[in-house]
Amino acid sequence: MTLSLPAAPLFGQPVPQHPAPEVLSFLATRRSSSAVTLAEPAPTASELDSLLQLAARVPDHGKLAPWRFIILEPAAKAVFADRLEALANSRGDARAAAKLAKLKIPPLGVAVVSRPKPGEIPEWEQLLSAGAVCTTLLYAAMALGYGANWITDWYAYDDEAKAILGLEPEEKVAGFIFLGTPKEPPQERERPDLAGLITAWRP
Numbered sequence: 496m497t498l499s500l501p502a503a504p505l506f507g508q509p510v511p512q513h514p515a516p517e518v519l520s521f522l523a524t525r526r527s528s529s530a531v532t533l534a535e536p537a538p539t540a541s542e543l544d545s546l547l548q549l550a551a552r553v554p555d556h557g558k559l560a561p562w563r564f565i566i567l568e569p570a571a572k573a574v575f576a577d578r579l580e581a582l583a584n585s586r587g588d589a590r591a592a593a594k595l596a597k598l599k600i601p602p603l604g605v606a607v608v609s610r611p612k613p614g615e616i617p618e619w620e621q622l623l624s625a626g627a628v629c630t631t632l633l634y635a636a637m638a639l640g641y642g643a644n645w646i647t648d649w650y651a652y653d654d655e656a657k658a659i660l661g662l663e664p665e666e667k668v669a670g671f672i673f674l675g676t677p678k679e680p681p682q683e684r685e686r687p688d689l690a691g692l693i694t695a696w697r698p
Contacts, residue, residue, distance in 0.1 A: 528642030533675030567604035642677035
């Protein structure tokens, strides 16, 4: 599938809104692919650039862009995984080392890093914006025909692992988005029963 994005609207320019039933159809069957099923090909550099442009169009109260991207290309991702494995092994943590398969196998990864900025906008809203970036990047990649998976796991929270990734003390990993072509279609999983999750507020 060829990705051809329309030109981004200029600041202050009206942005036309219109129904998009194909988007609703996509969302009705959206399903993440298991990270360990992802193989080459992954999005090209130009495709990834477009996907990141789309991901950056999320709601962002205060226009702070309280997030950033770290691209994990194949060779660099392998080095990152090796260093995490060495870290886990130095602690005698075989379980943590085994969990790195989801990082090692996919051909491409993007770490979405949350970096809240001090000011009037509550930190919670800035964290939600970073989560929206993860979701939009995931959906955009899948809409392009690739498989994608949003992973955190121990290396998203461990201080030494975050230092290996190059994070500042105030930064957090909102998610690792792993990208590639699924070797097998994902199977539908159980979905929540909305009957017990919806209420109507009444005065």
